[in-house]
Amino acid sequence: MxxxxxxxxxxxxxxxxxxxxxxxxxxxxxxxxxxxxxxxxxxxxxxxxxxxxxxxxxxxxxxxxxxxxxxxxxxxxxxxxxxxxxxxxxxxxxxxxxxxxxxxxxxxxxxxxxxxxxxxxxxxxxxxxxxxxxxxxxxxxxxxxxxxxRIQKVQRYSFQRTFIEYYRLKANTxxxxxxxxxxxxxxxxxxxxxxxxxxRGVSYPAFELRNPAAVVAEGRFEAGYPPESYWRNRSLVSVGSGLAGYRIDELELLVSDELQETRTVERRELSERYEAAETRILQEGRFAILDFGLNLTGFVGVRLTVKKPAKLYITFDEILSGQGDVDFLRLVCVNAIGYELEPGQYDLESMEPYTLRYAKLMVMRGEVAVEAVSLREYINPDTETASFRCDREPLNEIFAAGVETFKQNAVDLYMDCPSRERAGWLCDSFFTSRAEYVLTGAAAVETNFLQNYLLPQRFAHLPDGVLPMCYPADHDDGRFIPNWMLWFVLELEEYAGRTGDRKLVMQAKEKTDRLFNYFRTFRNEDGLLENLQGWIFVEWSKANELVQGVNYPTNMLYAGALSAAGRLYGDGDLLAQAEQVRAKIRDQAFDGTFFIDQAIRQVGKLVQNRETTEVCQYYAFMFGIADPVSHPKLWDLLVRSFGPSRQKENLFPHVYPANAFIGNYLRLELLSRYGLGRNVLEQMEGYFHYMAAKTGTLWEHMSERASCNHGFASHVVHWLYRNALGVRTLDHATRRLELQFDPSFLSRCEGSLPAGGGTIRIEWRKEADTLYYSVAGTNGYEVHIFPVAGYCLREETT
Structure with a gap:
């Protein structure tokens, strides 16, 4: 094709x-x-x-x-x-x-x-x-x-995004x-x-207006209380030749300082349902905190009447911090919008999209009558026909959170988060692309995402052959992640399989050739990458501290990318190089129990550092260095003794634990790949349910210390469709659907997936030793049902 x-x-x-x-x-x-x-x-x-x-x-x-x-x-x-x-x-x-x-x-x-x-x-x-x-x-x-x-000389919103919003308005402005x-x-x-x-290449966004669900607190604050130290992020203090913006001495006002100089002196907890028709009077020094019920992304709006000149701040965040307050700096960005308002009526809405569950209205002076607060969503609309439901409510909540996370992070390209950065990162995109395929039945956003990488002849400030770690983006500081370039190749192979789009794949060949030429300059005498330049990123854990010299997880990934390109372009040399890298890693990195992370050159000789990480083991199995047959003891150890409960039980404390990205995702993908669907579903609850319950979206880390809404995390829907609903393969290019039900953890499951302009609906339930199923809306798709051990399959017509 x-x-x-x-x-x-x-x-x-x-x-x-x-x-x-x-x-x-x-x-x-x-x-x-x-x-x-x-x-x-x-x-x-x-x-x-x-x-x-x-x-x-x-x-x-x-x-x-x-x-x-x-x-x-x-x-x-x-x-x-x-x-x-x-x-x-x-x-x-x-x-x-x-x-x-x-x-x-x-x-x-x-x-x-x-x-x-x-x-x-x-x-x-x-x-x-x-x-x-x-x-x-x-x-x-x-x-x-x-x-x-809109005031021009204001501080940046974050290092990754441009300027905050602050307005001076009259009633007729x-x-x-x-x-x-x-x-x-x-x-x-x-x-x-x-x-x-x-x-445009992608669907137009959905812009539904959402109102808060509840008013959770109100109270009084006072200004004029300087903190012990002021927030001085790089977005504020590093403005100069490498980061555009206005220096502190050029700013007309400094919102982050002004808000830090406030303190709460009176607070009343509420559990009031938000009523859109109810006007709330906020006088000088008063605040109210509203809860939208879950994390949302879009344009923050407020309708209000001002009786006398007023100054209003709307601050916001994904969670409540400390004593149940909104920490507008928690995410290392300035989550605040400011208004100076003359008397009159106003219907205001932010120009920029933001992410929040909680909004705090603070009247710095004057008095305002708040008639309505809203958020106009800014989301991908193409998931409406995708659904999932089973008899485990935590999994249903995780699916809903996965869909929300995808919609908010895939409007025009795949983003890491819709808040602090709104940036299109490689590696993240590998996982989000799978979510798009099952939730929308297409790869429109992925096509845009990849096309953005392919059109430029070169990328300013980066070495020849290097792809940006995120794009479209400016990389004036020359920073890049060599690992993410390898994930680009892996995604490109899956994209080809999803879409059959050989035209784009062939357009990418020059980029992949130059990419591998770049890596070739870092190959040592064993064919392994050594002393890579840039920000070498394995995952957010101890693994990122073991990356100098020969980093074995990076080389495992390198082998996987060589194989992917070899298959994609029919290049036997690349396939042979991949096997050479794998053999050297097995020889050097396996200590008899675990794979170690690193070797450092001392006096001209590579010396193995004995430290090892959990994520390194997953890289080994993910990229063909090991498998359950070649390394059965290690595989059994990983299956039985690692996972979401491992740290509580303090098992193998010398093996540094994995984090959400990407270790936990590699783990679940491997369990799914090797047929351990029950383990996948059980451990998904341990990894993700607390996130879904708290914000309705899925997070960057296992803790709430960073973004609570990260695009790659939408990959959970891929596992739920595969390991709970039973969708082993759904190939829109060849119109083939393969189903393999696994009743070991669930008693029933149903779901729908967009396909070929229609919707395929699947249901199954087990009763004693019989599994009843139905498949509807196949619209010309060839359906194959695989047998289920210990069960008699019986089709029900709908």
């Missing part, structure tokens, strides 16, 4: 072509940091003809029609490329004059979320077959002007969005050079 179903269906219906629009920006400001611009067109609907808005921008845009939210974007592309969105405005139009309002935040700051590229907007309105408004330096009927209400007769101070704009355009 040259072009796959996935590649074709991933493209949005619209073309990326503009008929008349030119890329424009406020004259002379295209390179200035943190400038917000407005573009407005006044139009009248022409009969029954549909009206479409086609646009792209750098860095981010938001669209309203007469004050009604339409959309946010664009989907991210690589350096020098811009993905085009097309919004149907027809249903939002009213009789008479309509305001089409576009806000664009032009950041011009490097990070891992949006690229440091000159600001612009390119947009045109199409009514029927006519272009009735378009951006240009002359009169294209879009009026450009600067929006000063936002009238330009809602009222056709509202005056605007038009400013000159200039055209930029033509842009390389790409289709």
């Amino acid at each position: 040259t072009d796959s179903y996935f590649t074709q269906s991933a493209q949005s219906a619209q073309s990326e072509h503009f008929e008349r629009a030119k890329p424009v920006w406020l004259d002379g400001l295209e390179h200035e940091m943190n400038v917000t611009a407005g573009f407005r067109a006044i139009v009248e609907p022409d009969g029954e003809e549909p009206m479409l808005l086609r646009l792209t921008a750098s860095s981010l845009y938001r669209v309203h029609v007469c004050g009604t939210f339409i959309g946010h974007g664009p989907a991210r592309g690589p350096h020098g490329y811009y993905r085009v969105d097309q919004w149907d405005l027809t249903d939002a139009l009213k009789p008479g004059r309509n305001v089409i309002a576009i806000e664009v935040a032009g950041y011009n700051a490097n990070g891992y979320y949006v690229l440091n590229q000159p600001s612009f907007l390119q947009a045109e309105l199409q009514s029927g077959s006519r272009i009735i408004a378009y951006t240009s330096a002359d009169n294209g009927h879009f009026t450009p002007f600067r929006l000063d209400e 936002r009238d330009w969005i809602t009222a056709a007769d509202a005056p605007v101070a038009a400013g000159p704009c200039s055209e930029a050079a033509p842009k390389a355009l790409l289709p």
Whole structure:
């Protein structure tokens, strides 16, 4: 297959072509940091003809029609490329004059979320077959002007993302969005050079409005209490030639310091149900904490009335910390939005998406009547037909948390987290891609993700042949993870198997060739990688401290990537190299019981460091250095004595424990690979249920010390479909479904998976020695049912 179903269906219906629009920006400001611009067109609907808005921008845009939210974007592309969105405005139009309002935040700051590229907007309105408004330096009927209400010289939100949001507003500041007769101070704009355009490639996000579930606390705070030491993250103090932003002495205000200077002096715990119609009065020095019920990602909104000039902060986090409070700095980012408000009524919503379960409203001065608090979700909409349910409620909650985690981390590419970074990381993507396949029946987001890596000829600040650890991102500091490049190859092979997209795979060959050429310069006399450059990353554990010299987990991964590329491109030399690496690792790293992590060269000779980690054992089995037949004692030891209860029992204390990423995931994948489905399901409860219960999403670490919503963790749905529902293989390219039910842990299970434009529904239950099952909606898929030892299979028709 040259072009796959996935590649074709991933493209949005619209073309990326503009008929008349030119890329424009406020004259002379295209390179200035943190400038917000407005573009407005006044139009009248022409009969029954549909009206479409086609646009792209750098860095981010938001669209309203007469004050009604339409959309946010664009989907991210690589350096020098811009993905085009097309919004149907027809249903939002009213009789008479309509305001089409576009806000664009032009950041011009490097990070891992949006690229440091000159600001612009390119947009045109199409009514029927006519272009009735378009951006240009002359009169294209879009009026450009600067929006000063968002304060420009503020601190960065995080090292990975650009600037926080802080606003000074009057009651009529936002009238330009809602009222056709509202005056605007038009400013000159200039055209930029033509842009390389790409289709959006993925579905448009879902933007459902969510309200809090409860009010959990209220009280009083006081300002003017400096902490013993102020938070001084690199995003604040390392601004300079390598990190764009405003230095502390340039800031108009320093939000993180101001909020640290507050202390709670009175607090009342509540368990009130949140009522959207109920107004809550907050006077100066008062706060309220609201609970959305689970971790959500989107745009934070508040509707309120201000009687006298007020200053309001909305701080937020995924969990409550300390004495049940919101720690706006817990995640090493500034989870705060600030407003200075003149008297009047306001309907406010953040320009940027954030992640939170809890929101804290703090009135620094004045008084506000809070009429509604909301979060407009910003999520992948393609999981609606995916479902799962069994007779173990913890597993049902883990599945729901996996779906939530995926939706929030896969809007336009695979992200590590939707909060602090919103970055597209390799390795994480290997696991998230499997979740997308079973939850959406396609690989649209993965296609975008991989395409972003393949289009650039080279990556600035990185050695030739090196792929960025996350992308689209700016890597001005030259940092990279060599291991993640190897995971790219592993994912590419699975992508080929999922989609049959040989065109993209062949486009990737040059990148993979250069990648292996780069690694070849670090091979020692044994063919093993030694003294790699960059940030050598095995996992978040002791293993990351044993990476210098010859790191055996890295070499195990290297062998796996060599094999994957060899199979993918029919290259026997790569396959032979992989086997040579495996043989050397077996010879050098196995101490008779465990595989050790490291060897260091001393006086010209490699000397084995005897330290060993749990995750090293999983790398060995994952990448073909060992298997249950070749190393039965070690395999039996791992199965029986390791896992979520191991640390409580203090077994093998000299073997450093694994963490969530990626050790626990490799463990469960191996158990699943070798047919230990009961172990997988039991240990999933131990690893993940407490996460699902606390935030409704799944975490970066086993503890809550970092992100509580990490994209790779959505991989749990892959195991639940495979080991609980029984979906051994679902191949959309060949339309083949293989089922192998495992009733050893569950008594019943049911679920649905999107497939070929329809939905396959599977149910099974056991009664005595009979297993009853049904499969519906196969829509031309060839179904194979494997026998179940000790059970008679009986099909039930639906």
